[in-house]
Amino acid sequence: MPPPNATLPPSSAKTPRARSRKKKRPKPFLYPQFCKACSRCIAACPKDCIHISDEIDPRTGLTPVWVDLEACNGCGICFEACPEPFGLMPKPDPDFDPGLVPPETYFGPKASTAPTPTAIPDERVALPRMEPMVLKGTHAAAIGALLAGCRHFFGYPITPSTEGAELLADLLPKLDGAFVQAVSEVATVNMMYGCGGAGLRTMTFTSSPGFSLMLEGISYMIGAEVPGVFVNVMRGGPGLGNIAPEQADIKLVCRGLGHGNTHAIVLAPSSPQEMLDLTMLAFDLTFQYRNPVVVAGDGYLGQITGKVTLPDEMVRPGLPAWAVYGDEMHRGNLICSIDLSEQDLERHNAHLNDKYRRMTANEQRADHYRTDDADWIVVAANTPSRMAKGAVRALREAGIKVGLFRPVTLWPFPVDALLPLVERARGIVVVEAGSGQLEDELRLALSHRTDRVPRIEHIQHFGGVLPQQHEIVEHILALEEQPHGS
Ligand code: SF4
Numbered sequence: 001m002p003p004p005n006a007t008l009p010p011s012s013a014k015t016p017r018a019r020s021r022k023k024k025r026p027k028p029f030l031y032p033q034f035c036k037a038c039s040r041c042i043a044a045c046p047k048d049c050i051h052i053s054d055e056i057d058p059r060t061g062l063t064p065v066w067v068d069l070e071a072c073n074g075c076g077i078c079f080e081a082c083p084e085p086f087g088l089m090p091k092p093d094p095d096f097d098p099g100l101v102p103p104e105t106y107f108g109p110k111a112s113t114a115p116t117p118t119a120i121p122d123e124r125v126a127l128p129r130m131e132p133m134v135l136k137g138t139h140a141a142a143i144g145a146l147l148a149g150c151r152h153f154f155g156y157p158i159t160p161s162t163e164g165a166e167l168l169a170d171l172l173p174k175l176d177g178a179f180v181q182a183v184s185e186v187a188t189v190n191m192m193y194g195c196g197g198a199g200l201r202t203m204t205f206t207s208s209p210g211f212s213l214m215l216e217g218i219s220y221m222i223g224a225e226v227p228g229v230f231v232n233v234m235r236g237g238p239g240l241g242n243i244a245p246e247q248a249d250i251k252l253v254c255r256g257l258g259h260g261n262t263h264a265i266v267l268a269p270s271s272p273q274e275m276l277d278l279t280m281l282a283f284d285l286t287f288q289y290r291n292p293v294v295v296a297g298d299g300y301l302g303q304i305t306g307k308v309t310l311p312d313e314m315v316r317p318g319l320p321a322w323a324v325y326g327d328e329m330h331r332g333n334l335i336c337s338i339d340l341s342e343q344d345l346e347r348h349n350a351h352l353n354d355k356y357r358r359m360t361a362n363e364q365r366a367d368h369y370r371t372d373d374a375d376w377i378v379v380a381a382n383t384p385s386r387m388a389k390g391a392v393r394a395l396r397e398a399g400i401k402v403g404l405f406r407p408v409t410l411w412p413f414p415v416d417a418l419l420p421l422v423e424r425a426r427g428i429v430v431v432e433a434g435s436g437q438l439e440d441e442l443r444l445a446l447s448h449r450t451d452r453v454p455r456i457e458h459i460q461h462f463g464g465v466l467p468q469q470h471e472i473v474e475h476i477l478a479l480e481e482q483p484h485g486s
């Protein structure tokens, strides 16, 4: 526990000359009730003489710092480091105790010459041309994050996503970054909340049960408009399920991101190359919209290796003007997700709805393969789209007009591109490693846009069993044999 003024007295065993020298360099004084325990002074002190107390100050609920004045040389660096107007300072009248009252009562408003925060723009830095690499999906996503300028990772290991985190644990310290294995997924998402709120690029790797645990924090991040990237390598469910690939979280990522009015852009890679590309894109989008972004892969994608070409540029992130960065310039910024006024919260939700509308209008993405003249549109995402593509090739060789429509964004569902295709097709076949969650998204998106919902068939497997090319072929051949209109 620190003494009342949170400092220890200097030794009296110094020479008179040394004492007079020290008078010119006042040592720090702290009213502990005004210390926010931010630790900036600890990091700044070259003598390592500032420490966090081991007891909570009952007036604030915080653990203030205390200064070992024996070790302090009075350099004054900590005065500059402390962002609190009434934090560390040259010692004032020792008889004066302001108590825990608004500091302005005693000191008047803090004079500030800080300019209005301005954004520091991102920079794009050209990369040398390199031979393609062979990477597994999780590693590709981790490299994509680094190239996007992410230097802050928080996470809790869970198969089949852990290798991505392991690679970042190895690389981030070498890149002046931070890798923190949190005590849980709940801790992870709240660390991301703080880091994203500071305007920094942050991410996690997780998998289905772990992602479920993060939902409350994701809702906070969406409410507070805090960016962050969640790479969810989905596995079999429900419950702990297993560690095999399943598109088990489509419902969760598209419709269930915590309580309240929540949405996030959801990107669905189908190869190691896209694990890298879409993770990079996720960082752009999460800052563009100030909203979390989910990269929803699956367990197979996380583990398979594939040829990956690196981009021709990487990002050196700037700092947004809204960042709660903790320095003088950003001192006026505040982020929180609570709004106790009903009218204010309704206005905030209207603002979020406007943002969701912009995402829906501008961020729908899909990949087409031979859909122009297709009678049957196969809709598949993630790993099942690889089998579906093989099936389309085989069926085309047999003269069947079939095409693959692959949503790259699961939310917003790319219905604008799908509508013209279904108007001329005989029907849709949804192929998924899941129990109909992708099909539900498709049906919902279509129902908002057309009264003429086409015939929709499906092939579904779950529990880690993947749809196979031959069964897609057989299913569509059987459909072809049915008379038109049936
Ligand atoms: S005055 Fe210098 S040495 Fe003393 S606590 Fe502050 S930073 Fe450390």
Ligand code: SF4
Binding pocket: 030, 034, 035, 036, 037, 038, 039, 040, 041, 042, 064, 065, 081, 082, 083, 084, 087, 088
């Ligand atoms: S910098 Fe100021 S507010 Fe932060 S821990 Fe040090 S004394 Fe407390």
